Amino acid sequence: MxxxxxxxxxxxxxxxxxxxxxxxxxxxxxxxxxxxxxxTVPLTIDSFEPKEHSFLIDDEEYKIGLFKEYPEGSCPDSAKRDNKNGGLESDIDEYGFEDWSTRGALTPGDTDLREWREREYKVNPSQDVTRLDEHERNLRVYREQLAVVESFGPVDLRSDPIHSSEKINQIMNRFMGPNTTTDLLNCYREYKEFEFARALAHQTLSDHIMRLEPLLESFYCRRDRRALPFNSFIMLTIKNSVSGVTKRVEMVKYEKKLHEALKYLIFKIFGGRLHPVTMNTIYLSGESIIRFPPELKIKLRNIDTSADENLTLEALNPFIDETCYPLKSIKFEVSDSRIFENPVVRSAEELIVSEPFPRTDWVPIFLNLPNKKIHLLYDGNVISVDGFIALIRHYMCAGKEVGSSFTYGLSAEITMEGGNNESDEFLIALFRKIRKEFKESKSWKQRAHIPTTDGKTLVVSTVACEYTDDYCVQLRIDS
Structure with a gap:
């Protein structure tokens, strides 16, 4: 058949x-x-987020890492851990030392959004030949301390942490102190914090050992001019952010640098497309490098960035299809108030401003913005009651369309029940002043209705914030 x-x-x-x-x-x-x-078929993506060694598309993270294949029975714990977690996140040299010079390396067409601190990679100081004795001594001490930790029986990493942090630190430091012994620690067994402190010490010492073992292996390979005891592969894993399940998809011989392999994968997905890629939201940070194919066009709706806002817009501009403007929303941290003069920012339907500078006079800036929806997320007392009253007067007379709003984030600790935190005091003073300044308004405890000059209603109220766990006070134009 x-x-x-x-x-x-x-x-x-x-x-x-x-x-x-x-x-x-x-x-x-x-x-x-x-x-x-x-x-030839249009590709639609809900969200995209580039990282240093991976990128997220919707609910899946595509990660590139270095897989170490040892002969059976000889794989150290450090390699087992790295292999299980998607591979080592660093290139290595001929002796197995981590090669820091390629971290965040750029290739033609890449755009670097990283903060300056993230860009300063130097030679790995751990591989200095003069530190061999120090590393050997430390490894010996860590193993001795770990033996003391394990002498009290199996370690339960799920031990209850709800105890005195001071006592936990005291016991943990005793486990990791010089010349520690089982006898010296017996006197602490009566404390309820003992097991949790022991679990923390076990985890910390294990991490130290797993860091030093491959490092010393590289020292010996370099000193003795011998081959590495493992084969290296570039590994692609895909992790579902909802289920947490990670799948090993592909392994190839380690003949490219990790950033080159990552760029190859991005080009394989996005390169050579007949139509622009529809992308609802792109998430960027101060650790991001954009490695898109230069010919790529994106139909983008939302930008969410914690990287430099001017650099973000400059970097994305060549890729955004012109038909996308105005964007639906832009969320950013403000490092330069001149960003509000950018036509892309001013034309977006919705602005979400996070981490504003408290010393900036925000009211004149927001009075001059044409965006339909504006959110100023909480970061201390950045707008006074008088400033908010000025915004109310502006919204009353500006002829804004129904649905236009300005939302100012407050602390989550709003009680309005006689509390005296900063947000409570702000709201109490605000609604008191509304009743005084706008005689034609209808006012309640956390809500006021004020008629506008064009026959609409300006609603002032407290609402849950869409973007944080905080609360907000909102101006909204209703019919």
Whole structure:
């Protein structure tokens, strides 16, 4: 009996179009024969977030790491841990030392959004030949201390931590102190914090040992001019952020640097597409490097960045399809108030400003913004009651459309029941002043209705914040 015939070209395009995005990416990655068809079908992504060694597409993280393959029975704990967690997040040299010079390395077309501190990578100081004796001595001490920790029986990493942190630190330091012995620690067994402190000491010492073992292995390979005892591979893993399940997808011989392999993977997914990639939200940080193919076009709706806001917009501009403007929303931290003069920022439907500078006079800035929705997230007392009254007067007379709003974040500790925290005091003073200044308003405890000059209603109220666990006081234009 003949196998079912393959899907016709048009039918295959329809299947790919309606397939879940990450399933489609994973399928076409495994079936090269589908790639040419896939490139002709529009790709839609809900969210994309680049990181140093990985990137997230929707609910899946694609990670590149270095896998160390040892002969059976000889794999050290450090390599087992790294292999299990997606591989070592560093290149290595011929002796196995971590090669810090390639961390965050850029290739032609990349855009670096990292803060200056993230860019300063020097030679790994641990591989200095003069430190061999120090590393050997430390490893010996850590192993002796770990033996003392384990002499009290199996370690329970789930031990209850709800005890005195001072006592926990005291016991933990005793475990990790010089010349520690089982006899010296017996007197602490009566304390309820003992087991949790022991678990912490065990974890800390194990981490120290797992850091030093491969380091010393590299020292000996360099000193004795011998080959590494393992084979190296570049490994791709995919982790589902919802289920937490990680799958090892592919391993290839270690012949590229990790950042080159990551860029190759990004090009494989995004490069050569006939249509712009539809992307709902891109998330960027001060640790991000954008490694998009130069010809890529994105139909983007939302930008969420904690990187430099000016650099972010400059970096994304070549990739954003012109039909996307105005953007639906931009969320950013302010390092330069001139960002509010940027036409991309001013035209966005919604602005979310986080971590504002307290010393900035925000009211004149917000009075001059045309955006439909503006959120100023809480970061201390950045707007006074009088400043907020000025915003109310502006919204009353500006002829803004229904649904326009200004939201000012407050501390989550609002009680309005006689509390005296800063947010309570602000709200009490604000609504008191509204009743005094706007005689035509209708006012309640946490809500006021004020008529606008064009016959609408300006509602002032406290609401739950959309972007944090805090509360907000909001101005909103209703019909």
């Amino acid at each position: 003949n196998a079912n015939p393959p899907l016709a070209y048009q039918s295959l395009k329809a299947v790919l179009h309606y397939m879940k995005t990450t399933l489609r990416i994973n399928l076409t990655g495994r079936c090269p024969s589908l790639c040419s068809v896939d490139k």
